[in-house]
Amino acid sequence: MKTSDTQFKLIIPGQLKAQLDGAATSSRRSLSSEIVQRLQDTFDFPPILDHDSPRSPIKQEDFDLLRTEAADARRALEDLVSKGEVWKDLYLQQNDLTRQYAGLAKALCHTILSHGDNVPADLAAFADELLPSFTWLRENEPPRDFERRLAAERVGGTGEAPEDA
Incomplete structure (x- = not known):
């Protein structure tokens, strides 16, 4: 963990944590790294259609x-x-x-x-x-x-x- 990384408490449903644990194990990452990667992926790929955004990729x-x-x-x-x-x-x-x-x-x-x-x-x-x-x-x-x-x-x-x- 880098010194610039922030720690915080997160409450998630048990079933979701189990899915994340399984995904982390299969991708050989820590649970924290798996969550960070999945969150980062959501920002790397913008939504295809966002009606509220004037800069929507697809009109x-x-x-x-x-x-x-x-x-x-x-x-x-x-x-x-x-x-x-x-x-x-x-x-x-x-x-x-x-x-x-x-x-x-x-x-x-x-x-x-x-x-x-x-x-x-x-x-x-x-x-x-x-x-x-x-x-x-x-x-x-x-x-x-x-x-x-x-x-x-x-x-x-x-x-x-x-x-x-």
């Missing part, structure tokens, strides 16, 4: 503009959330259609293969080659690279997803 019209902009931002955010829900619904519908089309293609492959010698050999070979790509139908979701593998199969590729997938 009332600026505050009203901020309030309007905040309301606009909230509406924009709500709109984005709403659009996100629409995109989610579209994705789920597309996922359901993908599963239905894949199920039909799988059933068609099984039908082709079940006719044995009554089907042209190249068609049977195609169905036999395509059938393993529908194993994901047993799972809840198609694999993430399903669309790319399907596109690769259409252009005569290997059907394998690229390494960077």
Whole structure:
């Protein structure tokens, strides 16, 4: 304590003293140093809006503009959330259609293969080659690279997803 520091008696609620004790312990300060630091912080950061002060950092019209902009931002955010829900619904519908089309293609492959010698050999070979790509139908979701593998199969590729997938 410096000789220029002033001592005085302070009466505060017990709960507030307990909070100050905890804060002092966690910041590794004495109780006195914690109280001084907290008081000093209140003077270092002036209030954002003080209606009684003519030198207020933010004028009332600026505050009203901020309030309007905040309301606009909230509406924009709500709109984005709403659009996100629409995109989610579209994705789920597309996922359901993908599963239905894949199920039909799988059933068609099984039908082709079940006719044995009554089907042209190249068609049977195609169905036999395509059938393993529908194993994901047993799972809840198609694999993430399903669309790319399907596109690769259409252009005569290997059907394998690229390494960077």
